[in-house]
Amino acid sequence: MSVPPPVTRIVIVGGGTAGWMTAAALVRVLGQLPGLSVTLIESEAIGTVGVGEATIPQIIGFNRLLGLDEMTFMRETRATYKLGIEFVDWLRPGHAYVHPFGSFGIDMLGIEFQHFWLRGQAVGDSSRIDDYSIAAVAGKAGRFAWPRPDQPKSPLSKLSYAFQFDAGRYARFLRGFAESAGAMRVEGRIVSAQQDGESGFVTGVTLEDGREVTGELFIDCSGFRSLLLGQTLGVPFTDWSKWLPCDSAVAIPCELGGENVPLTRSTARSAGWQWRIPLQHRIGNGHVFSSAHIDRQAATDLLLANLDGAPLADPNHLAFKAGHRARAWEKNVVALGLAAGFLEPLESTSIHLVQSGIARLLALFPDTGFGAVERDRFNAETEREYINIRDFLVLHYRASERDDSEFWRYCRNLEAPDGLAEKLAMFRSSGRIIRENNELFTEDSWLSVMLSQGVTPRAYHPAAWMLDEAETRERLAHIRGVIAQTAGQLPTQAEFLRQNGGAIAAAEHLTA
Template sequence: MPVDPIRSVLIVGGGTAGWMTAAALAKIFGDQALDIRLVESEQIGTVGVGEATIPQILLFNRMLGIDENEFVRATQGTFKLGIEFVNWRREGHSYIHPFGSYGSDMDGVMFHHFWLHARQRGYEVDLPEFCLQIIAARQGKFLRPVPDARNSPLGHIAYAFQFDASLYAAYLRRYAEGRGVTRTEGRIANTRLDPETGHVQGVQLENGETIEADFFIDCSGFRGLLIEQALKTGYEDWSSWLPCNSALAVPSENTGPPSPYTRATARKAGWQWRIPLQHRTGNGHVYCSDHISDDEAANILLSNLDGPALRDPLQLRFTTGHRKKFWNKNVLAIGLSAGFMEPLESTSIHLIQSGIARLMTLFPDRAFNPVDIDEYNRLTLQEYDYVRDFLVLHYRQTERDDSEFWRYCRNLPLTDHLARKLALYQTNGRVSREKDELFNETSWLAVLDGQGVVPQGHHPLVTGLGDAEVDARLEQILGAVRASARQMPSHADFIANQCAAPADIQLFQA
């Protein structure tokens, strides 16, 4: 059967999702005969909650071929070694979910099993002490991996970014337009459907202009202008697992050098984020309106800022979940139009990125084969399921019972996937990873240990080395981690020397 290639793509909506999609299409299709157009309105604000990322974004930026220092300068960015969780296990307790591993695996067995064995014999050093990213984060240090230090922790430094999402979208807009993407300013008034197939044929702007395309990518945010308002796709509500439904976001003045990590602090009926950038600090309060009023939530947020607020808080409402189909007919939803899970583990921008990557693998022709569409939806739903379960772990495995909200969270329902993860770890400390699961064994271990889940045993093979050999190796690894941290510059000095943003760069206003 001859292939009838897509000739035109219309991206509806800008922001991070729209311009990431446009930039990727422009890069991958290059000089091919594909007309890429994006329509957005400056009258419609964007939701700037996804300012913290996870290491996979490095792959996206490298695919585009952009210079990392230039990108950090343009987005007022900082570097991120992990996420600190404060008050989640109990009030006064904190731990860091790092991007790096703990220690070094031995004889094919994960390192933490040897630590568990030593711990049960009275060893007093905590697991986080064996992770360079955690030590460096606590000390306010940062360094990119050192290429010629492969046998040292310095050769394996995984990291991500904290940046102004609005500036990132602007940066990618310049990139995409420089590679042939056409931007149209305007608000969409109507959507025209094919009466026989139900496919979207085109959109009509308020000024009367009609834009047609073969393929439509909906990046219109929570509204789901095409995927929901036009195609009536439906929405799967996950509030029973993730009950938070509101957020307040506000930038504040910096009061010191930026920390190389994001902070999530559990509050009475939700949690507060802190994301340090070069020119400001991003803050927000995610909460459940069933357990706290908007006014009280705002008071909690504003009274826990490091510096003065730069504007009034922006109110957001959401329902955690996803469209029943991420790809329906000739419309694909990317970003908030596809679904939403609170940014507790900084997955918002990653889900945009993975949606784009999956699209490139299954890019359609004008026949829009249902097999390709079904596979995209299957894989995307699987990814959403796994992310949801990881977020639920933070809420459910807590010792907190100081509020109605936290008592409710202690009894959140378990999916089969999450129940299996917990059972494996609680018995012998085993951490498994499903194929294509976003969060790896280290991530699950960090949260399980941080939330106070204590295994009854460990992998039986660890006893083969002998106690003295295990103890010696633990001390050797501990010394290497501490020595590596001493060699790292401060996060502020690294930025100043490599990628400091100019003082007159446009500041976040939305």
């Protein structure tokens, strides 16, 4: 049996977060492969988007894969912790809730907690679902601690967390890691790509100064340009802007001010939403909007009027289209990050999509035969992940009572994609949540957003009737009390960082 040799010459086109995450993971996992070379090409003259600063808990696994020390990482990237996302004015002006990491309450009598909460609502309990999440309660109080899986009876065993960091510093941090492990960086602007005349495979790229870089596997991290996958191989783009109409953003960092809590904040605006991401040295801010409903200058002025501190840089304007390339792996090119697609950062999934793409590539890593079965599996799983995330994002827009602008009236009347429509129908019928194919967002995530944005079940699991009204209210009150007491005993985020060596020096504050 003749087995094709493994791919050993890998070329990454583009740097930034996506490129250096990819390089770091490849040299960490495949570094002992005989003959392996990982070359990353980037140009200082080409800027990176670099505004995605918030993550979800899966990033912890990626950092651990690399063997990164968490406190060194916190200092080097000016990171803070994140226990969830606070959504302000999404249901209606004046309303707010937290989509937390981790779970709600405790399951009882073999069924999910929400059914007892729904029964409690039916018998006069007026508590909010947020009250049953340690992440939501601690996050709003500005407190943080690591999870305690060794204490299964503590609410801290239900806690999950992520990070908020400076994306540019994260890329530089990973560059140092990757280069020290053997990755090679090439400075230069790519002007053309070469393809094999018969197979159409990419064989190399030519730089502006005439140098050529050849390889066997090419990973496209060139951002929205999608230099190899889109421009060279012509893989079409699947446009989802009818469901996600925001197509522009303006980002501005500002000085520290206002609340410093371990939460990302998303505030609904008349034609989109504004993010607020507090780091150790500054606050990241941005306004994601629909250019069909507000012009760029008005969107910029609105953002500037709602900062918690003085701006630290000029506005950075971005234009994009929601959707993804029809195939993320074509021939010998795999696209990661913005080169593969874009879903607005409402739920902080941009960096996760890079991470999951890397994990998928490593699991299905090709030999020089580039089998179609592995490629097709990669593409099917990638598309499924984009669809699942898209449906969750659409939920936020569609499940709103707002009718105070043309933008929100459009969003309220969106036709739900099939998967979302099925989830909504099931939840409205009986409070049950469908989660299939190990999709990214958990039952608790769907529960949080659906309940908090006014999707009300007509019934709940019949087993919840096994507790009478008094015991239902008593158990709910006990769970709330334990969570509130536990959260109140945690250190503040600033105290936690100082105690564990993750805080930056005071002189490093107020820098862009």
